[in-house]
Amino acid sequence: MLYPMSPKVAELKRKLESFMDRHIYPNEERFYREAEELGPWKVYPVVEELKPLARAEGLWNLFLPESNHGAGLTNLEYAPLCEVTGRSHLAPEVFNCSAPDTGNMEVLERYGSEKDKERWLKPLLAGEIRSCFAMTEPAVASSDATNIESSIVRDGDHYVINGRKWYTTNATDPRCKICIFMGKTDPDNPDRHKQQSMILVPMDTPGVDVKRPLPVFGFYGVPDRASEVVFTDVRVPKENMLLGEGRGFEIAQGRLGPGRIHHCMRLIGLAERTLEKMCRRVRSRVAFGKPVSEQTVTQERIAEARIMIEQARLLTLNAAFAMDTVGNKVAKAEIAMIKVAVPNMACQIIDWAIQAHGGGGTSNDFGLTQAYATARLLRLADGPDEVHRNQIARFELKKYSNT
Structure with missing residues (x-):
């Protein structure tokens, strides 16, 4: 691996994957049902039931770097863990690692007064509010x-x-x-x-x-x-x-950098799970006398999906490494690139998976419509594609300002 995991991260990843297998995947159907039946004004009981289990296993606030409240991981170390949690809509909040709370907690830790931290950060870190x-x-x-x-x-x-x-x-x-x-x-x-x-x-x-x-x-x-x-x-x-009048953009840049990369990490996990669903589906279905998995167009899409995921992951890990080594401000181009590349990658792979599932792919039974909603939303959230592309182009053109 270009970015090998430390023993600490490898062990946390093993524990996360085990928790996902035991508690998250078996409860996804219930989670979506509660979300639909209870609606957005209510607390979903399944989330509150699982949070104490995650905290008891030490899988809590993993996103916080260099903090006594979290795992003390760098962005690069957190990346493979965030990818695991991104495989399910249920998971991030269960581990107290969901947006916008993660970004807000980081803002409060950096810029909040001691009174703010006691009143707001402490219960947020505990998952109480x-x-x-x-x-x-x-x-x-x-x-x-x-x-x-x-x-x-x-x-x-x-x-x-x-x-x-x-x-x-x-x-x-x-x-x-x-x-x-x-x-x-x-x-x-x-x-x-x-x-x-x-x-x-x-x-x-x-x-x-x-x-x-x-x-x-x-x-x-x-x-x-x-x-x-x-x-x-x-x-x-x-x-x-916070921080003082006129400092809003300064705070926003500090907040949105980690938020953008967390979204991309989770989307890679969602794309991985979508590809798994696609592969299982096409191997189990027969059309025109042979398994759908043997249709050339299907094989091409699976191959392209694997290439796209690997490219996106490497680009995201590179951005995480840059953030850790030179800081968010210097890593602006790397962050902007993943913010464009990863949601577009996920949208395309989810679309192929929907096509492979046939009409059922457009229902809510396979989690693909929910996945597409997430990926498509993230082409707009934290800045639309067009803004990030313009920024990337300006960085590139600046290299030739004296030629």
Whole structure:
């Protein structure tokens, strides 16, 4: 292997795979059923039942680097473990490694006060509460985050917040207690990247109104609890400001780098599991006198899928290595490349798997429609493909600025 696993990581991976076999895969059908029957406003009992089991086996907060609260793994070490959890929609939250809580916990650990850490980070690390991240807005093209119009206005010892957000993951979850909100504190600043700030907003603050859940390809609660939230004259103490006024983009870059790579790691696991389903399906079905697995078009797609997964994995591990060695800021190009490559890879492989399953592939029976919803969503979440491609091109062109 180009990036060999340490004994510590290999042992954690073995334990994770064992837990997945014993507890996650056997409960997936129940998880999807609870999500459908209970809806996005409720807690799914299967998740709460499995979380204590994962924590008891030491499979908890594995994403946190250099922390007494987590496994102390680097991004490169966490990558194969995150891939394992990505094989199932049920798994990440069971191990307390799901978005947006992971990114929010990292923000609180880096930029929160000791009071914030005690009130919000501690119960998040324990899996007792959940959180949300309010950035995207329906009224503007949020692919350009400088467009965000929500306001954060200082009023004595408080800030007053107004804005309408959507795709605010987790907001409908009754366990969601804290929101990290991004808005403008200095809309007239000539530097558009210093107009924004991030602030902590308890979800029970007067004026916070969770309007509705937003389905992703018809799914509520799976792959996530996307929501629309309106903030009307919401008052929070000035101490809730993170890092300082005008530092929102700085925080966002620190937050989104790890978040993007975690999404890609999980998607590789989802693509691997999808390919497994595809291979089993085509070996068990006969069409036109021979197994579907012997049809040339099927073999070509399986071969291409394996090549695409291996390419995506190496690209992702390279990005993780760069983040660990030179930092997120220097590794911008590597992070942008995987954010484009991996969701597109997963979308294509899932589409082939749906085709191989025939009409049944479009139902919810095989988990492929849920998988496609996740992969397609991630071509938009944390920045659409077009933004990342433009960024990659600028990095490339900059190499030739003096020629």
